[in-house]
Amino acid sequence: MLKPPQHTSVLIVGAGPSGLMMAAQLLRYGIQPVIIDSKPGPTSQSKALAVQARSLEMYRQMGMVEKALEEGKKAKGLAYYKEGEHLAELDLDQIGDQQTLYPYILLYPQSKNERLLLNFLTQAACPVYWQTSLVSLRQLGAKSQARLQIADQTYQITCDYVIGADGAHSMVRKQMGMHFSGDTYKHKFFLADVKLRSVIDDQLISLYIDKRGFAGFFPLPETDSFRIVASLPDELENDESPTLDAVLPALKSVTKKDLQVEKVNWFTTYKLHHRMATQFNEGNCFLVGDAAHIHSPVGGQGMNTGLQDAYNLAWKLAAVINGQIVPNILDSYAEERMPVAKQLLNTTDRVFNVVTSRTWFGNILKKYVVPRVLKFGWEKEGTRNFFFKRASQIGISYRDSKLSLSLGRPTEIKAGDRLPYLEIFDEKKKTKTDLHSWCAKPGFTLLTFGHVQESFLFTIAKWLTQDYNGAINFFHLPYSPANQKVFDVLQIPEGTRKVVIVRPDMHIGYLNDLIDIGMMNNYLRNVVGFKTP
Template sequence: MTETPVTPVTPVTSTEDVLVAGAGPVGLTTACQLARLGVQVRVVDPLERPTTESRAVSIHARSLEMLASLGVLDRLEARGRRIAAVEMVDGRTGRTRARMDLADAPSRHPYVLDIAQPDTEEVLAQRAAELGVVVERGVRVSALSQDADGVTVTLVSGDGDPVERTERVGWVVGADGGHSTVRDLVDAPLHGGFHGQHFAMADVDVETSFAPDAIRMFTHPDGMGMLFPLEGARARVMFFVEQPAPDAGDPTLEQMQALADARMGGRIALRNPRWLTYFEIHHAQVAQYRHGRVFLAGDAAHIHSPAGAQGMNTGMQDAANLAWKLALVVRFGADPALLDSYHDERHPVGADVVRTTTAMTDVGTADGPEAALRDIALFVIGHVPRIGSAAATRMAELTIRYRGSALSVQHGGHHHGAARAGDHAPDPDGLRRPDGTPVAIEELQTRPGFLLLARSDDAGAVEELRRTLGDLGAVVRVVDAGGGPEDSVVDADGAVARDYGLGSGGIALIRPDGYLGLVAERADAGVLRDYLARTLRITQASTV
């Protein structure tokens, strides 16, 4: 077949600092986080219009916390369904073997939000537009080259009479999915298991005796099944299957119903199909997330089984981790070496997700002696709430932390039971504004940048902290009783002192992605100044 010739246009120099390839949840999250931190960003996507396919449907607690600070959680909640638990079900009998309740998860959002991906993308696209982000559809990256000062990208738009243009950008983020072009252009092959796993998937309405309060994973010798309740009667249904014949086409509703009858205890009837498809998943990861001025995030960096609904969440957390670091380099003169910490912090997380989802899929398809061992393990999980809760908390990505990161600095002693540098910042109940209204840490983080909590009776010391942090974020003074300044929070029960280990005085610097960068036992501007200069490598004053 003859390729359509591409019409070149004169190269131009772009004023945008960052180009994001991919307008899915990961790319849009990246763009929103960058834009709210003052970085000029644009997004390109080869699709002429957003996908109508449900694809990723579950948002876990750690991502919900981030989305709350981004200012979009209420909009997402209006379109989705809160899920209170994850259940493992015997697919032959329909009997629940283990239930992992999420209510005790250490988060303000102890649930999963099940929502179709087109709704997630629409909400994030709305937020991106509010932040001034331009999404260019029908545009793909076809080539790139980089040097010490920037990246030259070739963009192609249009199908019938495509137009090629060359532009200059500062940085590129490849969030363009499992078949990432950006990944190929930086020669970053995936490494892992390539035997492939095949799934049949349906976006349908269901009639079932199962309550729509849980994500259910059905174990069966022929392959696991998964049921994700969405808004109303809508649900995502998936089955692990043998590789379809090359000419099989998409599965039919009748074929999906037969799988449901066999592997879901005969308790689910499917109707009103919106999308029926087969897809193949490998278990693999790139060796490096950073390639000079080009970064890989989400499925472009790691691919794995949909078991546990980890993919989109891990990708969105990749975006949150990368964006603030890139903003420090672009806007605040930080040494680009800071960006190496993106790989250092997120690559181990991606590797763990690949291992965990592989194991979950193998568990769901076990037979013989392995199935007997699995059933014993599920019995223990189902009858020891503490173990079930721990498993659910891990799946919600609430156990991720960066204590070993070079960016995590604990200055002074650590109080037993308190969070450490590298942990996700606790969000204790009981905090109030000076006017008496409740306030949460995630609400304080709706202001872009770092959040510095300072416990100190010395107003002068707090002001020095503010001058030191400058345009990088906000300083919030923590006081024990009402009557404090307008920009303080009242902590009458001492929750901040207890949960952060600050005692009667100290500071906790919360990164824009919600993790603790610096915890110090003294409210000392010198300690903060040293962290900004030595750890975050900020070498010049900001310009706003």
């Protein structure tokens, strides 16, 4: 059994996707955290399944996306049934084409995501302290003191920062006295990972709805294998340990199909909640993932949102710990992520209430209105783009953040937006690449576009080296016909220039038509908070 150190810069409580992502991101910046979890080891059972494009972009930046793509399965479409009747089908294949390198929803279970991240930690020699529980936590001035339980031993550990990634029943949140407001949905649900005889298309997400409830069939990477999420029949609501055999008649009734189960890998029942912490940090203790917000599984957003929480917080925390940026930047974590969580909570709650409604009006809505909206709305490119940007999380923006500064002519893309995925021809290397690849290294990235004198580019590079000591990467893209699309999307007219400063999480921090070192320096020093060397 591993014995924890007496002090660590960052203690991460919880080794689920959010906690593991937090650890992995910190390791990219040279910070070795202590990560603990009360479980005996990584689980093979998990509720989350969908991995959205924004998370895949993050995995790519970390150099591990290929493994996820190899082991996952793309959802080809979504089929909608009411009382067994096929009412609508949405094509999801390449739905986000030209918007990202991953224009689809990848079905890749949470357990596999965790193993992917654990491999990253293992390669960086960062262990997870399994079977280790947080017993108590208190703040001591600028530090925190945690009491950990490992088997029959108790250990004291001090830490500069604590990350609560310990789920809906977060001990970190409770110890810090942070409220978790919201409610629990009325009915119980069940989840089953099964292999079926081929009566349901294993390339489609299939949603079946009737007066008694709903059932969603989500293809797993294995052939004819599905994750089923469905309403627990009313007659089994008070059954303490229902089985798949017990719910199968109701499942057949909802789908109107003769379901033949060949193998059951997992079956569980649970209640769903929609809650959000009233604050995302208290002093030097921060919440990410389910510890900060939980909601219905609509749209496959939960795990992805937790990954993005960690992605947002880690670079800021790393910059503070490494002495590059003033601690005030940590305030931007809650300022940026709480509105995202709140909007997600409201959206998934509304949709889930429609799906699970058993009222007369709700059934009319689901049978006649919803399929028509899906069918006719899906024919419009604008509707499909809107859906994909929301579901994939590439549409999340921090325009209102104090870290976002747009100067120059108004453009559709603004500071705070995710850097668009744009393929480019690298004039220097004479090879094809893309803007996201240019932002793959840890740290900020400064991008200049248009005609800029080589001597001035050298001056910029010299300034960054002397004043920022490698914390900011630098690339220049001159105008060329091969890169016309880049200039069109970024709205850079012929003969003009533009500078973009990209944050480590690939959101735009600064936009300007004028490439001025003094103005860029002002942004980095006075807006972001970089320290003077």
